[in-house]
Amino acid sequence: MYFSTRQKAPNIILLTAAFVLVSLILWNTNSFFKKFKEEERLKMEIWATAQLELIQSPVDQELGNLTLKVLGNNTSTPMILVNEEGSIKSLNIPQEKQTDTTYLQEKIQEFKNENQPIEIIQGGELLETLYYGNSEVLNKLKYYPLALLLIIFLFGAVIFFFFRTNKASEQNKLWAGMAKETAHQIGTPLTSLLGWNELLKTEAINPDITIEIEKDIDRLQTITERFSKIGSTPELKPQDIVAETQKAYDYLKKRSSKLIDFSFKTDLDHLLVPLNVPLYNWSIENLVKNGIDAMKGKGSIALQIELKGNYVSILISDTGHGIPKSEHTNIFNPGVTTKKRGWGLGLSLVKRIIEEYHKGKIRVLTSNKGGTVMQILLKII
Structure with missing residues (x-):
């Protein structure tokens, strides 16, 4: 400690x-x-x-x-x-x-x-x-000394968990501060890039180039917005969960290896859910990227949306190496990762976004050597 x-x-x-x-x-x-x-x-x-x-x-x-x-x-x-x-x-x-x-x-x-x-x-x-x-x-x-020892043990446990929670709180504040500072630092060159892109449009160059630059600038703006929202209570608005999930999924599909087979399945056309779109899309992207990493860049990624009572269920499955059952809960803790090179922050951020910000649930539904299925549950309006 x-x-x-x-x-x-x-x-x-x-x-x-x-x-x-x-x-x-x-x-x-x-x-x-x-x-x-x-x-x-x-x-x-x-x-x-x-x-x-x-x-x-x-x-x-x-x-x-x-x-x-x-x-x-x-x-x-x-x-x-x-x-x-x-x-x-x-x-x-x-x-x-x-x-x-x-x-x-x-x-x-x-x-x-x-x-x-x-x-x-x-x-x-x-x-x-x-x-x-x-x-x-x-x-x-x-038996009074035994009862007293039990009280001492409980007292010690309370102190331990108090300082442990205090430490976690300090770490959360640190990460939130770093995220906000990162968003602030990105903002300056991003504004400059917008100006340079507008200047390029006045030159005799292929317009497809500036269009692609605009896409990357929009992407940077999205990332900046995500980081700026970490550590603060995000605003939730009724959004179409099907359309927003499809949008995040398609973005990754276009920018991923051709060796990965993407599939999207749902019987729902339109379903309103209280969402913060940038943070929710970040969660979907993190889960899809984790699946791609688990497959080492080759395999199948499937996303399915279905109703489960008062909840909408979003299933993201991959054909990777799987997660040991003993790690199904631990992988959502900060610093825990199954990758050789990883910070162990992706899934902890996803858990925070889904459970703390959106009051939903996320879990490892199934996992074995043939792949993993992650489930997000969000309450519908």
Whole structure:
């Protein structure tokens, strides 16, 4: 993760402070847990002493109020008493389980793992053994550090994604700024070219030359307009999706290799969709060019337009080498490319134009060694 020099120090201080604070909370919680466990042990030792007094007292002798209070006051800690004859007595265990020997034996083993059993001894003779488990409060407290760690993890994830999003936002602003600056820089020589072309028209030269120059100037103006719209919210107007798609497709067809077979298919004559024409045409051109690159300049490119409920579906298919299934989502991320020489910006721009600007969808519909089909979905008016 990258931080600018100005951001780095405050971020490190913040993360360090958060780590120290969380460490103190964990340490304090652990100390409190240990102390609470010691208090519970002391309480059970007092209970065992009261139980010894109960065993020692004659049948006809009344027990003191303190002894009775100690024995009857513990209603939260589960206990199992086992005397020297192996007889089992349980306290604070579910009523239906108190006669289940197998369950009680399992509980004894569980209690032994949780706490050291307390032996009730008189005159060197073992009378009973007290097995006890953690109280409900202690059990809840035991999982508190885990819950805290989970909170820390989520807190760290939020911080990570915040800075990651911040970084992506900065990169987007950078690319948008570069795009606008490029459009601005192209504008000056473009104006000059327009002037020179008008001058050429006054000379005795073949008019076809100036016509072709005008076409290239128009193309440069289109590119300039596209770059100028990156980073700003483009205006969408109702446009005929069939005509605009055909126009972008035909432009590339005329300027591509004769080794590529182009086909255009649709049953629709006219369909209005909210579009920003320069940016939409840019998307179509990017997808077609990617298909041409995937075929290494030889193969078939097909474009099909059809209705899908409230959406119009534009399918661009090629006969290239295909895209691995694991990359179907990643290829739309900036910097990801399957080409040896590529910046990985084309498809990320297409995704931004279609999904952010036009509120549509784009995806890899199918892809294998025989080719790839890309799908654009746009809502119709």
